[in-house]
Amino acid sequence: MAGVAQSQRSAQQGGVTRQIILPPAFQPADAGRRNMLLLTQLRWLAVGGQLATVAMVHFALGIDLPLLQLLMSTATLAALNIASHVLIASGTRFSDGALAAALLFDVVALTVQLSLSGGITNPFAALFLLHIVLGAVLLRPPYPWGIVVATLAALGLLAVDPTPLVLPANLPVSPATLYLTGGLVCFVLIAVLLVIFIGQISRNLRTHDAALAAVRQRAAEEDHIVRMGLLASGAAHELGTPLSLLSVAIGDWRAMPRLKGDAELQEELAEMDGAVQRCKAIVSGILLSAGEARGVAPQVTTMRAFLDDIVADYSASLVPGALRYDDCFGEDIAIVSDPALRQVIGTVIDNAAEVSPRAIAITARREGEALALEIADRGPGFAPEILDTFGQPYRSTKGRPGGGLGLFLLVNVLRKLGGEASAENRLDGGARVRILLPLAALAMEGRG
Template sequence: MEAGPISLLFGIESRLLRIETLTRLRWLALFGQLTTVLGVAFGFGFQLPLRWCLAVIGASVALNVIVELFFRKHLRIDDRMGTLLLSFDVIQLSFLLFFVGGLDNPFSILLLAPVTIASVSLRSYQIVAIVGLVALSASLLSVFHWPLPWYSEQSFLLPQLYRFGLWAALLVAAAFIGAYAAQVAQEARSLNLALTAAELALERQNHLSRLDGLAAAAAHELGTPLATIALVSRELSRAKLPDDFHDDVELLNEQAQRCRVILGRLSSLASEEHPQLDNLKLSYWIETLVSPFRKNPVSIEIRRSNSENEPVIASNPALTYGIGNFIENGVDFARNKVIIGCYWTKESITISISDDGPGFPNEILMQIGEPYLKTKSNRRLKTGSVSGLGLGIFIAKTLLERTGAELSFSNNSGSGAIIEVTWDRKRLELNT
């Protein structure tokens, strides 16, 4: 019941940007750059190298036109192309700032925009490359640049210490935004992919639950043509046919009767007492989940409350997957024994799964339930599992919480893990 890496199911990484997104952002930036340059030159009447500024802006316009002509709008660009495009944006803005005052220009803060985009769409080492390029550009612009456009009768010169502060602030902001935005984006992607995996697991369980009903419906639909075949075969057996055909007609009758027996069994699935469809007492339902693991060398003991009025629940897909996943993990990691407890009162229902295995690693015990959780410890971590401990437990925890469950994870005083799942009794029986 352990889910595989969800990215393999879709064949595309969710973090990749569409090229149209970058193109639109660049058009927006170019509009802002052109408006600002023209406003400074003609609105304020400041002297600035207008031709050089327009040439730098024109280079970015040319790139956007080329991209729109030769690339599909909905193309998702790979990391290498994304790095190149964002590097171009850093260099283009750096050249523009060079002609209009360098870091003295308040618009130098826009160097952080490519860092932000890179943080949510590129890999770690590529984010570091973009941050490094911004740091290099800011360092050069703090020393080499043309004067800031200003009133001709006044001189504008920032103190060297203040200029150093601007440079340091820009570098710290670039590093912080790069690390913070990358971490937040990665957590959001992991959560989104894990929720998708949970939906797929629930849909698969729903599909399995519907198979019996579909089989009964198919048997009902096939009943009429089978009756016609049986009637025709009986008439043929009574007719005067050459001896060569008697054996074939007899075989046809036998196979028609056999088909009738098979369809009768399929039809009975909708009406027979079936553990996946009928309401069951809690301890009986747990036994249906445990039965596939009875042949395992690990012994499984089911303990139940001594009180009467045992709750009756229906085996819905979320409950089946969630509790089944915990039982499977307990059997996988136990040394000799797994104990499953079914306890109830008038107010609550509790299912506990404990084993005598290595238990949960202490360093991740408080983080259990987060998707794609990894640990260097080999405890509670299946060999060769890409997703590690986190995804399977996350799916089970998410599905069970949808039924109103509260979960707790802990370790035995000696060894082994304990998982407790508790419901409000009225809510669980109402949900089922």
């Protein structure tokens, strides 16, 4: 929705350009931010672990450590984390190079800390493996190899003249036991961090797979709509000529002198002409929805007039008093009427009238910068399987060919306009379909 960066892809099929909107979770830039956030979370754990380890070794075991230098190194990591959070919150894109630089900074910080506390003999030197694993999972070649080279160089530097740990004479444990304990703590730390890290990566992959599945489903639905549109447009073109011939023939019959005096026949011819004109209007509506307006310009109107016209249209075909309309929209705005939107709203009203011909309620209100339109009935409600698959094609309990396309078209037309539709069963009986549509999709200012 609004405020979320979306990337778009276009594909040609059947001469029609399709536009696929990728969900935010599928965006490469968003993946970079998620990975940087993951690194900052692991770094906070490392900062906490370093402070706890320094406190235990220096104060509990009495081993003299260069506290100022070690705390400055830890503070630098914390400062890097704060800066990373600020950049993440600002929407900055993080490339593989940026992630590799962050990992290299961690390698340098760990090298400094180890050089101040025993060098390569420090059991926590095994933490370099964690950086290699992070680089191999998060980065594309050749960056992981750069991390490997950096860690090997760090180990080489640590082997040259490190600051030795001076163990006190009254140390409560032997140096061998202390080393083994440090190695065990290091192993547990690496294991815990890897479980947290791999778990987060797995969740990111599941999100990625779900987003990809949604894109594929949307592409399949849009392909279906394209085929339906082409079929409807072709049928409308084919029907246009015979309908025009019928209209001319009926006009000629009504003007024939020998038929003018037959009032009953004139009445039937008038009904036939009305039916033909109605069919021609339907054909024009199909072509208009398909983008072939046949010389008819888009209609400039207002939101209230647009809704009033739909309600009046359907009220005339229902039992008097069956349709109740509550206009709570508020201040009116100028819009360009969308024939496809009018058609799918009419489909919802038709569905409601089919199951509840004597009680239909339509409510229009303004919610922020969106139109909220609710169509409720007193019918039996939606079957559970329909609610579970709302908006998918050919999901219908009516048992007739082509059933379920109305709600499918509703969902897809609204999605094209940036809106959405939902359905629910009312507690006091019947069903309710809710349409939420951004006003900017129809407003005059947005149509240039």
